[in-house]
Amino acid sequence: MYDTILIPTDGSDVAENAIDHAIDLAEQYDATLHALYVVDTAAIDIGLGTEQVQRITEGKFSEMSELKARATEATNVVAERAGDDLEVVQSIEAGQPHTVISQYADDNDVDLVVMGSAGRGGVRRAILGSVAERTLRTTRSPVLVVDVREDDD
Amino acid sequence: MIEPVLLESTTGLFDGGFKLIPALTLAAMLALFLGVGWFFRVASVDDMWVAGRSIGSIENGMAIAANWMSVAAYLGVASTVAFLGYFGLAYVVGWTTGYFILLIFLAAQFRRFGKYTAPDFVGDRYYSDLGRAIAATTTLLIAFVYIIAQGNGLGLMAQYIFGVSYEVGVVLLMTITIGYVALSGMLGATKNMTFQYIILISAFLLGLYATGWTQGWSTVLPFIEYGSQSTEIATEIDRQFTEPFQDATYYHWVALCVSLIAGTCGLPHVLVRFYTADNERNARWGTVWGLVFTLLLFLGTTAYAAYGTLLYQENVGEYTEMTGTEADTLVVLTAHLAELPDWLVGIVAAGAVAAGLATTAGLFISASSAAAHDIYTNLYKEDASQREQMIVGRLTILGLGAVVTYLALNPPALIAEVVGMSFALAGTVLFPVFFLGLWWEDATREGAIAGMFVGLFFGFGSIVNEILPQYVSAISGDAIVPAFATVVPATSSSLVGVPAVMLTIIVVSMFTEDPPEDVKRLVRQCHSPKPMKKMDSAEDVATDGATPADD
Helix, strand or coil: CEEEEECCCCHHHHHHHHHHHHCCCCCCCCCEEEEEEEECCCCCCHHHHHHHHHHHHCCCHHHHHHHHHHHHHHHHHHHHCCCCCEEEEEEEEEEHHHHHHHHHHHHHHCEEEEEEECCCHHHHHHHHHHHHHHHHHHHCEEEEEEECCCCCC | CCCCCCCCCCCCCCCCCCCCCHHHHHEEEHHHHHHHHHHCCCCCCCCCCCCCCCCCCHHHEEEEEHHCHHHHHHHHHHHHHHCCCCEEEEEEEEHHHHHHHHHHHHHHHHHHHCCCHHHHHHHHHHHCCHHHHHHHHHHHHHHHHHHHHHHHHHHHHHHHHHCCCCCHHHHHHHHHHHHHHHHCCCHHHHHHHHHHHHHHHHHHHHHHHHHHHCCCCCCCCCCHHHHHHHHHHHHHHHCHHHHCCCCCHHHHHHHHHHHHHHHHHCCCHHHHHHHHHHHHHHHHHHHHHHHHHHHHHHHHHHHHHHHHHHHHHHCCCHHHHHHHHHHHHHHHHHHCCCCCHHHHHHHHHHHHHHHHHHHHHHHHHHHHHHHHHHHHHHHHHCCHHHHHHHHHHHHHHHHHHHHHHHCCCCCCCHHHHHHHHHHHHHHHHHHHHHHHHCCCCCCHHHHHHHHHHHHHHHHHHHHHHHHHHHHHCCCCCCCCHHHHHHHHHHCCCCHHHHHHHHHHHHHHHHHHHCCHHHHHHHHHHHCCCCCCCCCCCHHHHHHCCCCCCCC
8 A cells, every 4th residue: 555655854853753653654564765855945045045045956955065964864863763674765855845745756656645743723824834734735645644732732 | 424314305306196107117027026036936956966057157247236236326326426526436436346355355265165154154264153143143233234225215216106205115115025035035046136137227227328318418328428517517516526525534535445345345145145156267257247237337326426416406406405315316316307208217216126125135135044044043053943944034034124114214324324334344344254264274263253343343333323323312413422433434434443353353363272273274275276176165175184275
């Protein structure tokens, strides 16, 4: 059923909360796990400078060692938790997160996307949006959303 | 020197009410910027690992010019030349000479350093978080002062185009700009900046050529054809127009000129472009083209000033009694007084808005990256996620935007003067640490920090000294300490400031422990005469253990 499982991560607690779910499913189905870090170009634009977006689109991401290290660190967490028994493919791509996730899923015949969500509601959702929600609307693959909030609220 | 600006005008420029065609021109221009941005937005990157086509040096030069030329260059310089005659030339000379220092000493060297933000350089080169914090704070201060002047210019243009009050105009156009940047960054960056440059220069030259043509003053090269007009002003109207040092002293002229030169080399939002130039050659040629594209406008500003003054004298009254607002709108006023049709005057005004928009966007982004990358992530929360950084950046833009919009309602000085202050701040605080940081490997952390504090004392202290009395009525007079204002004027603090800061850095560095060896290697690599491979950064070469090129 699930031969290829994609877990997008940005290294945050919210994203890493979903890793165990993905690993458990991958073990059940003996699936290949893809850990994907998306360099968010909109965040780079505001948080680092527009010129840096240009640099990425020109194919010079290798120069940007700090960003590369941060991305690799995030995908390494998935590989470490998965252990030696599972095959883990680590990828780094750039663009709008939900667009890239959905495109990656298509390109790699992903059967299931497992991702975390902060579970924001109301005004905060309107302002910040939710990558999980946008991904749901963009991709045709099945998506498992793991909410970071505990049940006791 | 700094006089409060009275928002009044008797020229009838603002009496036309709402102007349909100029309003549509402006709306179309804004829609074009947004459309280009939307079209070129980065939804996904095909190959971020293999270098592909990059921005050429001409396009880079246009982007530098668009980022660098603001409402101050577009409206402000002609205004000061008309208002203060020969003294205004200090702006033209200073702002263009700065490019040479940039070209020779900083552009290619910054390319070799190749990091992200301007405070990154201070933080890494001087191995100091405190240094990074001071540089980031200064970046915020520069953006803060600089944007006030942009808000002033945008407000005046909205007042002309929409026939609204000045205050409504400021709020209207600033809200559009802040929304544009906070929501979507600079939208398709270089492409958009190239467009903004082409629009602003076409609008500017269209007004100049049309005025010269219809008045029978100039034909194909108004840049050098206004001689008889300025002679006429000097001989028949007012000798001061071409008489040097009538309106300000020789000292003040030189101080202003030096400050603008140093400031051009210290502006964070311009310098970051060099980090990302394809290679050193591109960084250098980008600077040269930037200067060429800037000159197209600057050589025209003096012609505008001569034409505008003459038209003012003929149609309105004694040009020496021109108000600050009239001077600040002189470029548009010239086209208006030459009785050019409304749609053409509208295009000239829209060009000023394009100039303001491009620079304001660049400044907001330099402020948001200083807050999100340098302060929040590097100093406060090491593992901040991308989304957190984006939120910090957006909040910075909104917060800063609200404050500058409020202050632009009651601008403290002429547009070019306010921008001059932010240049002086950049020149006094940042230029010395950049310059010595790239060229003298023994400059130490302690030296840089002490130097920047001295720089803030002169650069920011002089601004507070002259501006505060305008806002706090308890302080009487033009300045808190008038003697300080005479020697270190707010628009021109670098003449005293730069040597003082450099001396501080050198003396303190000599008495403190040398920088670590890897930093010294990095500095040597940054200014080494030996060409580096295209993709290498100085840090790679320095840390790969390879012998630095000039050892």
